[in-house]
Amino acid sequence: QQQVKQSPQSLIVQKGGIPIINCAYENTAFDYFPWYQQFPGKGPALLIAIRPDVSEKKEGRFTISFNKSAKQFSLHIMDSQPGDSATYFCAATGTYKYIFGTGTRLKVLA
């Protein structure tokens, strides 16, 4: 019940495409859902986060869609660029701990 399931494990898109990364959770106590971007050799960096009282949040080219009833949320990257090639982690937090997904390795081809 404490898991956050993330898919796909890896993803390859052409420049300009819209990669979509999905996460699903079980614990209804989770109430905050951040996404992180990690480049090789670096620490994860916060991208965007959402609360379950909204269904969508946009920041620049990054959009989170949230489906509370399905307990799913997803990250969309609009007009993807080769510089977006990185590993993306979703996370969820509720009462006292952050739970991370297993990560998605994204490669955007030039």
Place this chain on the structure above:
Amino acid sequence: NAGVMQNPRHLVRRRGQEARLRCSPMKGHSHVYWYRQLPEEGLKFMVYLQKENIIDESGMPKERFSAEFPKEGPSILRIQQVVRGDSAAYFCASSPLPPGQGSSEFFGPGTRLTVL
């Protein structure tokens, strides 16, 4: 406002030695988390600390590993008698509020531990 700082960035130890990893959280953050990441893998939670208190150490091996976050100074993750399997990147994160109160964690650059 400086981000989360970790040192050393790279640490090489021989089997049986001790490794000490340090983490200075962002200013104003009193919640610290340690994670371990193996190559090509995700983040594995190890321990969550507040000042002078260990809140959750459920992800930390029972032997050889310990963590502290004293009233003054950085948080320390200590690994005694290191083995080759301890080789990994260790990330520290901090947050201004406890989990569940709507704040995200901010990560440091990590310490890459290599055990020879």
